[in-house]
Amino acid sequence: MNNFKKVLLLAVLLILFEQVLGYVLEPVTFQHYLELELRQKNVEDKQPDMVFIGNSRVSTTFIPSVFSDRIEGVSCAFNAGTGSQGIEGTYYYLKDILDQYDLKYVVLGVDYQTFLWEERVPERDLLVLKRIKSPLIRAAFIRDIFEPSEYAYFLKSYQYRSKIGSAGSNLKKKLSLEYRQGIDTGDRTVYEDLGFTRETKVFGNKAGIYLSQPWTEEAVDQDKLAYLDRIVGLCREKGAALYAVSTPLTISTVYATPGYGECTRFFKSYLEERGVAYDNLNLMRDRENLLPDAKMNSMEHVGADGADLVSDFYCEVLYRRMRQENVDAYFYDSVPQMKEAMSDVVCVGLHTEKVDECGNRQIIGETLGKEGTKLVYQFELVTEEEVRILQEYSERDRCPLPVEAMVFPMTLRIRCRQASGGVLERVAEVDVDETSWE
DSSP states (O other), X not given: OHHHHHXXXXXXXXXXXXXXXXXXXXXXXXXXXXXXXXXXXXXXTOOOOEEEESXXXXXXXXXXXXXXXXXTTOSOEEEOOOTTOOHXXXXXXXXXXXXXXXXXXXXXEOOGGGGBOOOOOHHHHHHXXXXXXXXXXXXXXXXXXXXXXXXXXXXXXXXXXXXXXXXXXHHHHHTSHHXXXXXXXXXXXXXXXXXXXXXOOOOGGGOOOOOXXXXXGGGBOHHHHHHHHHHHHHHHHHTOEEEEEEOOOOHHHHXXXXXXXXXHHHHHHHHHHTTOEEEXXXXXXXXXXXXXXXXXXXXXXXXXXXXXXXXXXXXXXXXXXXXXXXXXXXXXXXXXXXXXXXXXXXXXXXXXXXXXXXXXXXXXXXXXEOTTOOEEEEEEEEOSSOEEEEEEEESOSEEEEOGGGOOSXXXXXXXXXXXXXXXXXXXXEEEEOTTTTO
16 A cells, blocks of 8 residues: 555656646747637627637637627637647647537638648647646547657646746747736737737738748648538537638748639638638738738738738638629639739749859849830849939849848849839848748
8 A cells, every 4th residue: 555655646746746847848829819719708708609610710800899899699709729730730629619609600711831731840739739628538638640650748847848948038939927817929920819810910012922832732641631621510410600711821932832712712612512601811802002011021921901901801801702702803703814814023022142252142033013014123232321222223133242232231222114114113122130041
């Protein structure tokens, strides 16, 4: 009996050690703030009836209060987006949510990259696993998705072992009054409203040109596509109306990523065959003016007030869909139609290349726009002291960057416009320091 007591005591101590160490090491996540708000809604007897779910594109785009304030019949919406959430995690997380709440509406973020084959990233599924309340659903998620070799990650002390250096600052934040009150004190991605997290920065002139992974139907992971079907079936079973939406990428990504138009047609057809309305916000009319790349935070996240604009736009579209009204006037029919409606010069960027062993380089301009448009370029080097014109407007799309002209830190800038003298000018900038070309 004494040995049994010793073993039991040791087990208890190990469990306590794991709990304490896990609490100290586990970084602050947005889950904490969302759960506090949902508990408060429960106290106020306001049960959620709409959820937005998907990866970080969803969590940083849709502001729940916009929809609950403006859509009749929606009293409480919340955002269940998490970073890099895979379609498998979306299914199990949604299943858990629908077990907790009698939802009327589910808005599913459809990110085509989610359905392409890729290397497994356990951390993103662990983030979802932490949010699932039902032991049975957690067990099913673990059984279907996690490999036995990954089970060690279920110990927070192991999962966050690399965070030991930030344990002090992490604990300080968790013990702060703001944390206990549900106030996020971050400054880049900031929690705001029932799961919505705002990206505070924007590209401005540093947007550049970004291409994404090419789309081909052959590259689709059929197992992942099967989870989309399971989500459709789950919503039918629970009586929740399902809507699918693709959130904004940079214009350059939509404009030039190989296969993006085919991808849009594929998901529109696939979902409509299953009775699910699908909207691609990258095809919103007048996107070039409403949400230029300067308002994006990254290739796939809107920044600053971009979420307000997109939420306003999609709220109107979604409400019309709920009333069985036509929404064609809000969108271009296709990527080619979008391109035709845009300016002759849509996006501009630059990069540098080494030209010799002495450190001299050249700046190379990059543009996206309509074929056959004659362009002129001006290149500038900007420091705190001056703006130096390296090449005045000419048809040459590259210019020398001699080593003697380099002053660190500096900003390289390209200006581009039509050779005919059009008033529209595109500008792109890249910040450079001593380490940029290492």
